[in-house]
Amino acid sequence: MGARTDQTTDPALLQSLLQARRGTAFFARKLNELTDTELDGATLLHGWTRRHLVAHIGYNARAIARLIEWAATGIETPMYASPEARDHEINFGATLSPIALRNLFDHSAVHLNVEWRDLPEQAWHERVKTAQGRTVPASETVWMRTREVWTHAVDLNNGATFSDIPAPVLERLLQDITSAWKTRGTDTGLLITVTGTDLTYGDTAAENPTVITGTLPAVVGWATGRGTHAVTATQNGVPLENVPAAPQWI
Numbered sequence: 001m002g003a004r005t006d007q008t009t010d011p012a013l014l015q016s017l018l019q020a021r022r023g024t025a026f027f028a029r030k031l032n033e034l035t036d037t038e039l040d041g042a043t044l045l046h047g048w049t050r051r052h053l054v055a056h057i058g059y060n061a062r063a064i065a066r067l068i069e070w071a072a073t074g075i076e077t078p079m080y081a082s083p084e085a086r087d088h089e090i091n092f093g094a095t096l097s098p099i100a101l102r103n104l105f106d107h108s109a110v111h112l113n114v115e116w117r118d119l120p121e122q123a124w125h126e127r128v129k130t131a132q133g134r135t136v137p138a139s140e141t142v143w144m145r146t147r148e149v150w151t152h153a154v155d156l157n158n159g160a161t162f163s164d165i166p167a168p169v170l171e172r173l174l175q176d177i178t179s180a181w182k183t184r185g186t187d188t189g190l191l192i193t194v195t196g197t198d199l200t201y202g203d204t205a206a207e208n209p210t211v212i213t214g215t216l217p218a219v220v221g222w223a224t225g226r227g228t229h230a231v232t233a234t235q236n237g238v239p240l241e242n243v244p245a246a247p248q249w250i
Helices: 011-032 050-073 083-093 098-118 121-125 140-155 167-184 216-223
Strands: 127-129 135-137 190-194 200-202 210-214 232-235
Touching (some): 050 083, 167 190, 190 216, 210 216
Antiparallel strands (some): 127 135, 190 200
């Protein structure tokens, strides 16, 4: 019997699935480099240990798998019962033994991958609802997971940087973030330019914007709230002494 493959034949979706799977493999590599004792260490996220982060990634895979089950069956299965239930799940997961925590990550990732693989072509267009209440096609779950695994691999605080993330993922991430700012009206007067490219994001209509400049990995790190390393800020061509913090993303 030959190996089972994705039921979808959509080239763009297959490419997106590949990026999500590569991100999962990258997160797994950075996780497996850590000793059990090091799981107690701090992440780049305030108040979260690596245990919390691994639990989050594991339960996130299960939550997204529920959306794929929804798309496949037509039976509504929310990601989480409530925001409180999500938080409780993560806090509980952080108390698991190291082997159980690692198994949570491994098994949940395999489960989600199988759900994606076996979803019929047409079902990818079925509408499901995210934890934030957005109604999206099931295909959006691939990006939801891609964003989580690549960004949080950096947050593990184990040597990964935004430079490890593929450029197409970084570009979409920056587009997502700046779109969220625009929707909330928090991007006023803020323009992002990416060194060595013609990529520009933010308030392009501003007459006197604060211009944030850096490489693609650097500006995405800044935009996600992970610091101001390797980015500069200017106004009217004059360097600012301090780079302003990015508006809230999520």
